[in-house]
Structure formats: C-alpha cells, structure tokens
Amino acid sequence: MDQIAIADKPHVALARLMRDEMAAVDALIRARMVSEHAPRIPEVTAHLVEAGGKRLRPLLTLAVAAMCGYRGDNHIRLAATVEFIHTATLLHDDVVDESEKRRGRPTANLMWDNKSSVLVGDYLFSRAFQLMVETGNLRVLDILANASATIAEGEVLQLTAAQDLGTDEAVYMKVIRGKTAALFAAATEVGGVIASAPEASVTALRDYGDALGIAFQIVDDLLDYGGSTAKLGKNTGDDFRECKLTLPLIKAVAAADDTERAFWQRVIGDGQQKDGDLAQAMALMQRHGTLAATRADAIGWATRAKAALTGLPDSEIREHLTGLADYVVARVV
C-alpha cells in the first residue's frame, strides 16, 4: 500500500476518469433538487450537496457501468439516485442522532429544524424514486427497493441496539449493512445490471460493493477511537459518548471480566459517564487488543472486496476499484 502515498488516491483517479459523467450527475442532482413550490427544499439540500463529500457512491455506479461497457445515460440517473438516497438518509440520521455538525458544517436540523430535515429527506427519497423509475429497468428498481428496506431496517436496529450490552457482532453486521454496505452494494450492482453484464459479474460487483461498504464502516467506527493506535483527537469518542456499540467496543464487552463488565454497564448500558471514562474505555480496548482485532476484520473485508473483482476482465477501472479497497483500510493504522 506504500504507493498510495505517492500515486493518486484511487477515488481521485476514478473521479478524473469519470469527470464528464460526474459533471452530468451533479447537473442532474441540482436540476432535480429544485422545487418550484417549496423553496425550503433547495435551501436545505444545497447546504448538504454543496458541502460535497467524496460522492463515492455515484462514482462507484458510474465506474462500474463504464467498466462493463455501458452505452447510454441511465447510469447518470442511477448515480444521482444513490446520492439522493444517501443524502436523504443523512438528513434523517442527523435528526435521529441529534447531530450538530456534518462534514464540518452545522447540520440542516440545527440550521432549520428537525421538521425540515424529516420532510426534505422524504422529498429527496421521492426524487430518487422518480429517477430510478425513469430508467424503466425493473431489476434495478427491485435492487434499490430491497436496499432501501435494508437501510431502514438497519437504522431501526441501530436505534434499538444502542446502550444494549447484549449487542453482538452479528447484530453489528446487520446494522452496518443497513447503514453503509447495502447502498454500496446496490450502487455497484445496478452499474453492472444497467450494462447487461453477465450474471457472474453482477454477483461479483454486488459482493465487491458489500465488502467495500463493510470495510469502510468498520474503519469509520475504528477511527472514532483514533484507529488501532488509539490516538485521541478532537473528533474521537463521539460513538462512546453516544453509547453506540460499535465493533471495538462489542469485542471489548465480549472479553470483559466482571469488573470491566460493570464499567461497561455504567458508561454504556446506563449512559452514566464522567471524566476519564473514555480513557479507561480505550485502555480496556488496548488491553484486550480489540482495536487491532477490529482493524484485522476491516482488512479481511477489503481482501474479500478485492477477491470479488478477480473474475472480472482486467481494466484500468478494475485496478482503481481494487486500489480503493486497499485505500479504505489504509486510512487507519
């Protein structure tokens, strides 16, 4: 992974290859955000869309469609669709998490109100729905309908699993499939479907997206504790403070002795936290090696993502998709 430091990041290289299509996706997103009746809608969404982010999901759809030789413009609609779904879930997540910051800017629920976030999220989801119907491809609709159900189910599961020390790794996997991997998998799968790729390739692309999404989310959850070296910065410890049972913590609870278990019960189960508790939690995770074990899990999923691609024809895009799986886990040391 050493070459990543000197070469382009893989998603940057992909975005350059796909720059015309990404510009078309941006234009489509802007055009469909507009509501002649309700000016609040573009206000709220522009705030989110302008904030940018890496646009990783639409990029995956475009890259996969191009890799599979697609000729047409439905990949633009589908890329905009997955970004709209992603943005809609962010708006609802911020309400549910009572977040005040997203990508370093105040969240929509803070700038306007929770009501606007709920309703504009619904609007974006309905816009996504219209866009995918325009492709006229029932299989694509089926994939995205199932992904939507998995996402919604995962969000509810995350809510009910919060502060529940009985949350195990199986529940965690369901939560992060809903939170992240379902949309990654749908984004890559629809790219293959729209290009009429062979069934084996469609399955491989779906598996790639799923494994990449899982690796991505595990790394995200690990970074919330500063990575496997447990360096605390100003952006670390949010999940701990919100009593969320992510993988490093689930592993620590599973390895806990009675004293440690009482600690986890107080700070997570009962949500009674005081100064020094985060440092103590980190020390326990270090003692049981759960941060390193979490990183190993992420690397395992990145390996599965890369393996899924090996049956596909070699191409520049395939190389970048492989590189992206490495890059996702290289974020954390």
Added chain:
Amino acid sequence: MDQIAIADKPHVALARLMRDEMAAVDALIRARMVSEHAPRIPEVTAHLVEAGGKRLRPLLTLAVAAMCGYRGDNHIRLAATVEFIHTATLLHDDVVDESEKRRGRPTANLMWDNKSSVLVGDYLFSRAFQLMVETGNLRVLDILANASATIAEGEVLQLTAAQDLGTDEAVYMKVIRGKTAALFAAATEVGGVIASAPEASVTALRDYGDALGIAFQIVDDLLDYGGSTAKLGKNTGDDFRECKLTLPLIKAVAAADDTERAFWQRVIGDGQQKDGDLAQAMALMQRHGTLAATRADAIGWATRAKAALTGLPDSEIREHLTGLADYVVARVV
C-alpha cells in the same frame, strides 16, 4: 343525500363488496410489517395499523380495479402499498406536528420517540416500494413515484406556509393536493391502470380521486372549526392553535379590514394567542361567510368527483363511488 342516513354509508357498502380482498390486504400488511431484525418496527406499526381508520385509500384501489374487471392479485399489492405510504406519512406528520393523539390514541412519537417515528416511517415507505415493484408494472411505479414527490413537496410547503398570512388559496390547493389528494388520485388511477382500463377511464378515475381527496381535506379543515355552523367542540380549533392557514381562515384573511388584519397578524402571523381569540376568529369567519364559502367549495369538488365518473359504465361500484363523494361533504353541514 337524505337516503344516506337510512342506507349504508357508501364506504361501508364498498368494504362489504370488497371484504375478501380487504382481508387479503390486511394479511399482506401484517406480513410485510414484520421485521426479523428489528422488533420495534411491528410494535410501532401495529399500534397504528390496529387503530384501524377507514382504510379508505386501499378500498378505493380495490373497488376501482374490480369495477374495471381486473383479474389478478396485483390490486392487493397496490392497495397495501397505498396504505403503507399513508401510514408512513402519518408517522412523519406526527413528528412534524408534534402531535400527541391520532385516532384517539397516543401517537407513536409520544409512546416511543420521534426517532422511532422517523425511521419506522422510512421502513414502511421502503416496504411500499418493494410491494409496488413486485407488480412489475412500470406505469404504476411512475404514478406512485410522482405521487410520493407531490406528497413530500406539499408537506414542506405546508411547513413553510404556516403562520404566513400571504398564503393564498393557490398555495392551499398545492398543500392539500400533497397532503391528501395526490394519494387518493394515485389510489384510483393505479386501480384503473392495473386493470388495463381504457385511457379515458384512467384519466376519469384519476380526476375522481383527485377531486374526492380535495373535497375530503377541505371538509376536514372546515370540521376543525365545527363546520359551517361554527359549533365548537372539544376537537375543534386545533389548526387555529397551531397557526395553520386552512381555507376558512385564508378566506377570512383575504376579506379582512385593517383592524381584522392586525388581529390575524397577532394570532396567526405572530402566534400570540390568548383566551377568547378562537371565539373572535370564529366570529370574523361568520361575519365574512367564509365557513359557508368553504363548504360550497367542498361541494363543488364533490360535484367534480361525481362528474368524472359519468363516462364510466354504470355499475354497483360506480354508484357507491358516486355516493362516497356525496357522503364526504355530507359530514359537514
């Protein structure tokens, strides 16, 4: 309309005609509410679904499909779809309105929390999406996607129009099309589409649903002021207290002199209400005849709904649908 008092109510007669199909819809709704991963979901939805209500929207889809001679089972899926969409919007509405009661029972947001209402609403919407995709009918998907966008847009518009004395009847129409008529119109239109009814019939069915939904919502808004006789009961005045500009009030603001306008500005625009303001608002609406004018508008829409049906072949179901338009406005005197 005198015979309504002695004969069955039209929706009761329709429900009896469609009882086997309605039972199938109920069974499908129950089956699809279930989530093996997230038990909170059936808890929240059972609470709403058990509470019942008239199931008017699924009944319209079933009745129209039967009237158009449909043979198959996609009308069951579509009826469940519209009920899921309706229930999802109720869950999100209750969060937005901060409601504490729905159909005489505590709302889900009160019994659980706003988070559950937001996420379970999303889940129901995704379930609706899966059900409609199962019909394999792209035109039906297009109709329901457009209805979803109109609903979401109307909800945002209602939010931004609240307390805005500049809200006119044109804005009000957009709000109630989103709030009610769009789903009524989609419910009747998809019934015709799935039965491969002639284009003229599909248009007529859509127009019927649209006009029926508008009449229904105008009556609902009028009943919030006790009807055109302005009788206040324990369930009246909610819209006034929430500073919502519904039709009787919009007409009163349009007819206001300077003194009256100052009153409306204080109680609605600024939301500064005190004892006696509701009685004063009612007196102003009576003085300008806006409650009677609102009732006349509702009757006009019911007449349009009935007129839309005249081009369709005569049948028992058509008679009940015509009767339903009369019944909707007969609720208010």
